[in-house]
Amino acid sequence: MGRQLMSLTRQDVEKIAHLARLQVTEAEMPVYVNSLSAIVDFVAELAKVDTRNVEPMAHPLVGQRQRLRPDEITETDQHEKYQLNAPKVQASLYVVPRVIE
């Protein structure tokens, strides 16, 4: 690809990766700088569209509202079943590295 002016710098991608809580290896970094820049360039086309007075659309069905259910207990305690998938459990608690010193 040679030396081209990229829309995103290595520092940008490092920051995005940190925000996304993703480790990106040294080998992966140039690939992401390249491809994320290409994607940002590709979607830049959207900026040219006139969207004055257009409401942003968050849901595909017009008039559809998110339902609320009654505030009643419907779930039974099945934590042992769910914790079978956990990487590390002790005394029914999820174990992570020390957070509070």
Added chain:
Amino acid sequence: MMLHTLSIGELAKKLAAKQISSLELTNHFLERIVRLNPALNAVITLTAEQARREAAAADARRAAGETGLVLGIPLIHKDIFCTEGVRTSCGSRMLDNFVSPYDATVVARLKSAGAVMLGKANMDEFAMGSSNETSFYGPVKNPWDLTKVPGGSSGGSAAATAAGLAAFATGTDTGGSIRQPAALTGVTGFKPTYGRVSRYGMIAFASSLDQAGVFTHSAEDAAISLRAIAGFDSKDSTSVDTPVPDYLASLNEPMVGLKVGLLKEFFEGLDARNAALIEAAIAEFKKLGAQTQEVSLPNLPLSVPTYYVVAPAECSSNLSRFDGVRFGHRCEDPKDLMDLYKRSRGEGFGSEVKRRIMTGTYVLSAGYYDAYYLKAQKIRQLITDDFRRAFEQVDVLIGPTTPTPAFAIGAKMDDPITMYLNDIYTIGANLAGLPAVSIPCGLIDSLPMGVQLVGPHFSESRLLNAAHGYQKVTNWHRLAPAGFA
């Protein structure tokens, strides 16, 4: 016996007449999977023992007088659907060790109707891909040509259906992930209206776009299997509480007077051989009594860039749940919590998934939200308005499903934008939440191609009726790949 070439309806008749049992049928498909799947890599988890138990149970239910079109019919679920007690990987190393504690609603409905799960289908990792090459379990091969991709993300479901490894398969479609692989493998792929089928237990990619559907050998089979999975579910907050019509009852209604819109933007720049196949399909619809007129959706060409802001944004939010704490992959010896998050996610996700998470994180981040995400949501509204106006003039829209037939494995993996453009004809329906179907319409270089029909919200009956009408007078949907006949 060529049981794998029969339709669900034909198999149901044989089961009802006691000419075969579900156990015999299940064993037939299991034998085919064991023999043929190594060349395809379409099935990543085989549940043979459970399948035989379910088949025996279905036979017992039938012996007790129960009837039902999917009772005892074997199928394969895309590995995006949670299946209780069975690994649900979503094609990712992140969930390679995940055994679901519950069934997705789609799975539960088919189970209670007596359908038999043979196994779980390979897929692009977290449904992010158009070639089934991003799977942690390796690419799926196209049964029509093992050097070609089957399309994606539901590539395993498509290849399994095309190769006769199951009577039908489930899939999901966020930007074309049912229709595109259906077209490239020569099967019928149906994506219902957003909200028609419950998303509960379907691992989320982009929640405002994701919708479950089916891969079948015909529109008639799509009508049968869709009916079995559709309907209101209180466990999905976007499920729509509208009765499910009897899709079979309207299947044979005459098509006279059906107004078919030729999507101008879909025909601009279309490859000549592809255009010829679509024109031939349109000619068949005209012979069946349909009227055609050209319609224009001026904002439709913006659908791919719009999608590649909206979908990654939702993806980055949805996939934040994979934190290495409660389930999924955890790195070795994390030195602190940040290290645990970053390495667990860095190791657990493949490169395309990481690319989409980062794209989404970028477009949602402070200073860019308005310019990208909010802007894309507004353009999504413009595209949806275009469709609404088109459906004031016509009943259904017609066009190609894909720009080209199946491409070579590895051909597009280095260039994400080229890969994303595979879905140029399918993404619009997802942005607007519309039902759409791809049906086989011919061959290019001995590889199958699809024609796509898109309808207004909840027009599943009309789409199935039109697709079935076409399949009554054509034979493209009956073609099978040579090595898997």
